Amino acid sequence: MSRAEARGGEEEERCRYKGVRRRRWGKWVSEIRVPGTRERLWLGSYATPEAAAVAHDTAVYFLRGGFLGDGGASALNFPERAAAAYGAGSVAPLSPRSVQSVASDAGMAADAQLVAARESQLVPGEISVDDMEILM
Template sequence: MSSSDECGGSGGGAISSSTQKKYKGVRCRKWGKWVSEIRVPGTKDRLWLGSYATCEAAAVAYDIASYCLRGPSSVQGLNFPLMLPPGVGTDMSPRSIQKAASDAGMAVDAQLTVKQPQKSTQESSSLNDGCGSTNWEGMSGLRENEALNISVDDYL
């Protein structure tokens, strides 16, 4: 899959779902925001993890919550398993998990949106649904093997 493929989600628009890169726990709203939520194991409850500008940020929020809820056995099913912050725990309350996941997603959003080159007016107006592609391989900011600079200890 090329780096110019879109992130996954239900708001794919003009591009077929077979060409999209799909992240677990992430979907795109009609207006272009990426949202993330996760089910609490053993219940019918869901934890709302937030709304983000990029699909990568929503995916990181899902990863943090998934690891906190399911423990080390969930590492293989994460979107970015190498990006878990050090000290992330599995003994947090749902509210603390929500906060940690949201903060991680917002940190990724901040890094990615600052690093993205500004689009021209003509280029940004040509987007169909706001869920455009993100080429983050060429960015000097966040990389998959780079740990996030957040502390879960703040939420305990």
């Protein structure tokens, strides 16, 4: 029996971003495993899946010390954003708690921007069903 069946047939919505999943009540959450350990690092819950993906990417970047060569960029959701935001050089890997803080801050900032952008597009009476699909 799968987990979805165990919960009464309820399925979690699939997310196209790495390290991101959706809670039953609609929030998007992100977590990552600390390399070389079994420890999971909680990165936060967000209103948008993109913000949770930004938090995940930030954690990947700083846990790996900025090294994204040899396929490391494939672990990212937005590799071009990471290169633009943090540069292509290597940095000293941060401690897991520092990574958690930096990633959470990046995700919250992205969430605030995305929510504000979506709200500014939602003018009452001027939105169609097609527009709603684009925003979601």
